[in-house]
Amino acid sequence: MTDSFFIDTNILVYSRDSSEPEKQKKASALLEKLWQNNSGRISIQVCNEYYVTVTQKLDPGLDREEAWDDIVLLSSWKPAPLDFKTIQKAKQVQSEYNLSWWDSLIISAAWLLNCRGIYSEDLNHGQKYLDMEIINPFI
Numbered sequence: 001m002t003d004s005f006f007i008d009t010n011i012l013v014y015s016r017d018s019s020e021p022e023k024q025k026k027a028s029a030l031l032e033k034l035w036q037n038n039s040g041r042i043s044i045q046v047c048n049e050y051y052v053t054v055t056q057k058l059d060p061g062l063d064r065e066e067a068w069d070d071i072v073l074l075s076s077w078k079p080a081p082l083d084f085k086t087i088q089k090a091k092q093v094q095s096e097y098n099l100s101w102w103d104s105l106i107i108s109a110a111w112l113l114n115c116r117g118i119y120s121e122d123l124n125h126g127q128k129y130l131d132m133e134i135i136n137p138f139i
Helices: 009-014 021-037 044-057 066-079 084-097 102-112
Strands: 006-007 118-121 132-135
Touching: 006 021, 006 066, 006 102, 009 021, 044 066, 044 102, 084 132, 102 118, 102 132
Parallel strands: 006 118, 118 132
Antiparallel strands: none
């Protein structure tokens, strides 16, 4: 069985961000590898953040239909729900590691999905949370 890896929003956004060509290339290559192995995992939080960022904050951004098509495609990774179990675990993570609420939700969702690691630019590369390693693919 292939290990699963959680993908933070920033990795997905960079795969669509033409203003950052080097990061776009690296993010796209990583996502391609995860698609081939069916080893990528995300959460509903990531889907929401991605949609807002690529339609409202990227320049040039995606139109709503393109962004929605991406979300539909990403749904095959069976996004973790944002439910009470997730926020309950996030509260534990926030208390234990003194992280932001949003980062705690990411770690909680990844843990609930039994991920081995989390690809993110926002968290500290090499840091471990709940036995999951943070991997910054741009380093």
